[in-house]
Amino acid sequence: MGxxxxxxxxxxxxxxxxxxxxxxxxxxxxxxxxxxxxxxVIMPAIGLFVGGVNFTDLxxxxxQAIVEGGQEVAPAxxxxxxxxxxxxxxxxxxxxxxxLMVKGIxxxxxxxxxxxxxxxxxxxxxxxxxxxxRDLLKEEKK
Numbered sequence: 733m734g735x736x737x738x739x740x741x742x743x744x745x746x747x748x749x750x751x752x753x754x755x756x757x758x759x760x761x762x763x764x765x766x767x768x769x770x771x772x773v774i775m776p777a778i779g780l781f782v783g784g785v786n787f788t789d790l791x792x793x794x795x796q797a798i799v800e801g802g803q804e805v806a807p808a809x810x811x812x813x814x815x816x817x818x819x820x821x822x823x824x825x826x827x828x829x830x831x832l833m834v835k836g837i838x839x840x841x842x843x844x845x846x847x848x849x850x851x852x853x854x855x856x857x858x859x860x861x862x863x864x865x866r867d868l869l870k871e872e873k874k
Contacts, residue, residue, distance in 0.1 A: 766826045774825075775818060790814025 743749065771788075779785045790813055797808040855863070 762829075763822075763826060766829060767822050770822045770825055771818060775821065787814040787817050788812075790817070 775787050779787055791810040792813065793808055793810050795809040797804050798806040854860075
């Protein structure tokens with residue numbers, strides 16, 4: 733049991749796992765921000781542009797609600813395609829934002845790689861052989 737606990741601790745404290753956990757937490761918060769942006773800013777503007785339509789209210793009613801005595805006995809059966817459109821827009825915007833972020837990070841990595849000096853090329857075989865002969869001759873003179 734103690735060995736398994738040690739293995740779990742080693743696994744959990746690895747840099748990649750901690751980085752991944754931070755990424756997941758930030759991603760969840762980022763998703764909420766983008767969802768709010770889409771639901772509260774973008775979709776109302778699009779709805780106004782297409783004639784005052786609120787996308788989340790768009791639905792197809794398959795079966796009407798049953799109301800008896802002013803009380804709903806059975807709810808309506810609906811296909812809420814407006815909500816689906818809302819979530820689809822959320823996904824597209826989040827995916828595009830992540831694409832831009834990854835593209836920026838890759839550009840930074842590429843820039844860092846370009847800044848590193850290239851290792852000098854190895855001399856040709858005949859030059860290496862002459863260098864070895866010279867070094868051997870120097871050793872013999874001593």
